[in-house]
Amino acid sequence: MLPQKLTDARAYDIASALLEGFNKHYRLFRATSAAAKRRFEAADWHGQQRAQRERIEFYDQRVGEAAAHLQEAFGAQHLPMELWEQVKLHYIGLLTNHLQPELAETFFNSVCTRILHRSYFHNNFIFVRPAVSTEYIENDEPGATPTFRSYYPSSDGLHDTFVRLIHNFQLQRPFEDLARDVRRVLAELARDAQVSRWRTNFQVQVLASLFYRNKGAYVVGRIINGFNEMPFALPILHNAKGQLYIDAVLMGADDLQVLFSFARAYFMVDMEVPSAYVQFLRSLMPRKPRAEIYSALGLQKHGKNLFYRDLLYHLRHSSDKFRIAPGIKGMVMLVFDLPSYPFVFKLIKDYYPPQKDTTRELIQSKYLLVKQHDRVGRMADTLEFSNVALPRYRFEEELIRELQTFCPSLLETQGEDLILRHVYIERRMVPLNLYIQEANSEQLERAVLEYGNAIKDLVAANIFPGDMLWKNFGVTRHGKVVFYDYDEIEYITDCNFRRVPEPRNEEDEMSGEIWYQVGPRDVFPETFAPFLLGHSGVREVFMRHHADLLDPAFWQAHKERIQQGHVHDVFPYEVHRRFGAAPP
Secondary structure: OOOOOOOOOHHHHHHHHHHHHHHHHHHHHHHHHHOHHHHHHOOOHHHHHHHHHHHHHHHHHHHHHHHHHHHHHHOHHHOOHHHHHHHHHHHHHHOOOOOOHHHHHHHHHHHHHHHHHHHHOOOOOOOOOOOOOOOOOOOOOOOOOOOEEEEOOOOOHHHHHHHHHHHOOOOOOOEOOHHHHHHHHHHHHHOOHHHHOOOOOEEEEEEOOOEEEOOEEEEEEEEEEOOEEEEEEEEEEEOOOOOEEEOOOEEHHHHHHHHOOOOOOOOEOOOOOHHHHHHHHHHHOOOOOHHHHHHHOOOHHHHHHHHHHHHHHHHHOOOOOEEEOOOOOOOOEEEEEOOOOOEEEEEEOOOOOOOOOOOHHHHHHHHHHHHHOOOOOOEOOOEEEEEEEEEHHHEOHHHHHHHHHHOHHHEEEEOOEEEEEEEEEEEOOEEHHHHHHHOOHHHHHHHHHHHHHHHHHHHHOOEEOOOOOHHHEEEOOOOOEEEOOOOOOEEHHHOEEOOOOOOOOHHHHHOOOOOOOOOOOEEOHHHHHHHHOOOHHHHHHHHHHHHHHHOHHHHHHHHHHHHOOOOOOOOOOOHHHOOOOOOO
16 A cells, blocks of 8 residues: 655655656657658658667667666665655656656656566556546647647538648648549548438548658548548558659548558657547547557557556456467467467577577567568567566466476466566467468468468568468458568578579489588578478469569569668558559
8 A cells, every 4th residue: 555645855856857757758759750740751761760760769768767867866776665655656746737647657667667676566656557547638738739630521511621631731742633632532432331421510530640651641530420430541652753642541440450550560640648649549449459559659668568457457357278379389489378368478488499590589689670670561569578477377287387398497486476587479360371271262362362462561671581381470350461470580681592503413303402502591482382382272372473482583673672772662551442643
């Protein structure tokens, strides 16, 4: 229980220093997010990618700075728990009128657990639950930008309203033909059976900041007609002449969920009140957890915090047990899940078979690479946790034995808890090899087509998957094929794509062994076929759509384009949805 009296004068100073550390973090975070507009206008795609990577590192840098400052100024590691409880009370008071209280609470947790390490499992001073409400927060200062803008098109019609709302973003680039683009948008909206019945009483609401990712900027909003709402998003792109155009219209919760997918890079958004953005987006995508929305907005540390709260809540209201995940067991990762929970837990094993020449540090570096890279809708985001305490009785005994056999260095028992020293958590998907086994002919064709498209998207984003076996890919609820096994990935530009040399003689030709020299990063695409195409139905579809993946020239051509500075276009919607820059 927290103390009723604030008796230690140091507590307020520590709380103030903590909040100052958070304010610095969010000031820098917001500045680089706001600068995405300038980079988009300048078509500075490499700068956008660089800013994306650097922004991910901001949080840990500021946490480290704050922890070091508290240690130096207050000897924080040796302060009694009673004092930390008073620090929390002061901190709550400082957040009363703060515009990002939920993020500041997470920052408090991060700094305190960095300082006090393992002593935070059972205590009263970290924010296990939020202490400050984020409902209806807005900046009420004169001149402050509201979270979203509202338009009432009854007087000037939907066409003029959409033109006006686009102009209100004040993009410093001319549109190729904005009137044409808006006509296309309205024609597409009119094809929707629900929208086509609407006649009057329209309201259009759009979030005040554009959402920047890859080479696009997205308007995100909703059309309201009485009790009916239609979420929408409009991607804005550059044409070859540097002019802007609207490329498509995305409509409905499903389209928006794909846009905000866990397999895509985080958005750059200028948000003064992030909770208000999350609340608005949650109204567009009611099934999407708040944790994933925060992560999609680049606030992945708070997303982690919310995820862990959701996990603990789920454990309190369920009774099934963690089990070894269905499917083929990995050589490097031990994977388990909870049947009632849509995520998998992955631990790096302590040792690997001889064919896996790797280390724990190298595997962790691959997962970090994916976190910082453009995931192009084809690589699952991972939540990385240290010292996760879970009730031991919720683990099946078979899983306990597997953990003790393959991951003993990552296990510890504390009372009735099993502590995982390091774990990755990902969205659960149907493994592609299992999906193919049960698929009908139509599902099989789509899955193989999607698999090849996933490989090609990864290639264009400078990622070589390494192990391309079907078991390392999953199928999402929306039918997308996503890669999730990262221990062998490499940059395309670091690989050497070669043809298999002609045999020198009959002995070479008949040999079951590789008789030619192979470098550490040599890749022979021709050799993929025996491992991928044993199933006759799979082979027929694959060769019809993706035979080029077996040709070294395909890989080498993409490598050369990337080395020349080309940045791949990534569309979170099907090609047939695109309007394109030129008139139809």
